[in-house]
Amino acid sequence: MNRPLDQTDWRIIAALQEDGRLSFNQLGRRVNLSAPAVAERVRRLEESGVIAGYQARIDPVRAGLPLTAFVQLRCALTKCLLKTTNSDEFPEVVEVHKLSGNWCSMLKVRVASMPHLEGLLERIGTHGEMNSHVVLSTQYEGRAVEPPPTDPQLASRSEGWRR
Amino acid sequence: MNRPLDQTDWRIIAALQEDGRLSFNQLGRRVNLSAPAVAERVRRLEESGVIAGYQARIDPVRAGLPLTAFVQLRCALTKCLLKTTNSDEFPEVVEVHKLSGNWCSMLKVRVASMPHLEGLLERIGTHGEMNSHVVLSTQYEGRAVEPPPTDPQLASRSEGWRR
DNA sequence: CGTGAAAACACATGCAC
DNA sequence: GTGCATGTGTTTTCACG
Numbered sequence: 001m002n003r004p005l006d007q008t009d010w011r012i013i014a015a016l017q018e019d020g021r022l023s024f025n026q027l028g029r030r031v032n033l034s035a036p037a038v039a040e041r042v043r044r045l046e047e048s049g050v051i052a053g054y055q056a057r058i059d060p061v062r063a064g065l066p067l068t069a070f071v072q073l074r075c076a077l078t079k080c081l082l083k084t085t086n087s088d089e090f091p092e093v094v095e096v097h098k099l100s101g102n103w104c105s106m107l108k109v110r111v112a113s114m115p116h117l118e119g120l121l122e123r124i125g126t127h128g129e130m131n132s133h134v135v136l137s138t139q140y141e142g143r144a145v146e147p148p149p150t151d152p153q154l155a156s157r158s159e160g161w162r163r
Numbered sequence: 164m165n166r167p168l169d170q171t172d173w174r175i176i177a178a179l180q181e182d183g184r185l186s187f188n189q190l191g192r193r194v195n196l197s198a199p200a201v202a203e204r205v206r207r208l209e210e211s212g213v214i215a216g217y218q219a220r221i222d223p224v225r226a227g228l229p230l231t232a233f234v235q236l237r238c239a240l241t242k243c244l245l246k247t248t249n250s251d252e253f254p255e256v257v258e259v260h261k262l263s264g265n266w267c268s269m270l271k272v273r274v275a276s277m278p279h280l281e282g283l284l285e286r287i288g289t290h291g292e293m294n295s296h297v298v299l300s301t302q303y304e305g306r307a308v309e310p311p312p313t314d315p316q317l318a319s320r321s322e323g324w325r326r
Numbered sequence: 327c328g329t330g331a332a333a334a335c336a337c338a339t340g341c342a343c
Numbered sequence: 344g345t346g347c348a349t350g351t352g353t354t355t356t357c358a359c360g
Contacts, residue, residue: 005226013226016219020183023337034345039338052222056179057215058308063168063176065311068260070233070269072296082302091309096302097231106233106296112311133269139245139259142305145221146254148228148275186353197329202354 002048008033010147012041013050017144020054057142065110067117068135072103075128081105085127092120103131165211171196173310175204176213180307183217220305228273230280231298235266238291244268248290255283266294 005013011031015022024035024042031038045051060068075081082098082105095108107124111117121132168176174194178185185193191201208214223231238244245261245268258271270287274280284295 002225013219013221017221018216018218020217020219025337035337036339036346037344040344048225049222050225052220054183054217054219055181055305055307056176056183056217058176058180059212059215060308062165062211062213063308063310065308070260070262087303087306094306094308095304097233097304098299098302099233100297100299103296106298110308116312133266134263135269136261136263139261140250141258141260142218143250143257144218145223145226145228145257145273147226148279188353198353199330199355200328203327 005050005147009041009045009050012038012045014144014146016042016051016054060110065112067111067113068138069109069111069117070133070135071107071109071121071124072099072131072133073105073107073124073128074102074130075104081124081127090120090124092116104128168213168310172204172208172213175201175208177307177309179205179214179217223273228275230274230276231301232272232274232280233296233298234270234272234284234287235262235294235296236268236270236287236291237265237293238267244287244290253283253287255279267291 008031012027015027015030022030024039027042028035028038033041042051060066073081082096087093087096090109092109092111093107094110095106097106098104099106109117109120111120117134121130124130171194175190178190178193187198187202187205190205191198194201196204205214223229236244245259250256250259253272255272255274256270257273258269260269261267262269272280272283274283280297284293287293
């Protein structure tokens, strides 16, 4: 329903992922556009949902949640975590994805301590078989999304089977 | 090195995770504080690193990256992805975590298409054994971090072995 | 550590081009 | 798309509790 994003849009997106509080003046300077022009583009990006919002990035370690873990879940179908619980029951769960493959879902959780993690896993475990991975360190997270490649080679790679 | 976060700090953190562009006026209204008071607290939170920055949330689907996948990697020690490559080589990789357990790292990747994913996995695969999980749908992501529980029961759970 | 009001500043917005 | 004028909202400072 929308025009594809051009290069300038992507420069705006990059700048706002770096600093979401840039004014239209500052932003315009970075992308070589006047303030009104950039304001109009940002308005479009927000309206079309490309920009879904703005948020402060909280460092979980300094906020008292130094432990991160990934939890894979193979739900018992009748009591799938995704359906039977509202998310308020598990504020520690900051991400939930439904997966293809053997495991039906992938959670990312933030906790304050090992006992906290242990207790959380016990509560989650009632929903099905479980597999957890404790994060030792995080190289990066919430990295800026970049424009997809336009490389025609890439688009044609799957054509190999035709010949 | 810093005072622990009080309840007001957490209300500020919650508000700024919801809307990172709130002015001190609006923010103050939400947490029942005057603008100067809230400005001082935010300054402290930024300085101490609890607030690590502000960023626009980009919807990867609308931005042309509708596919997300998790990739677990068991690196060949000599050519570990974490050490041998700079992150610019893999703009599709938006998260990198080092893990305990069998798999040495967990990546989250965003791609434009299946051929794109296939090509990326081939490139990543040169760094070691690999295990990938395609995300079918995402319930939520980048959920607001909440204050850790103060529940004493939780902190004492690990004492069970003493008796 | 908080308030409230006033000052200086920067910003978003509209319009002519 | 630009550049500028305008009015509004903001940040910031300060005296005070």
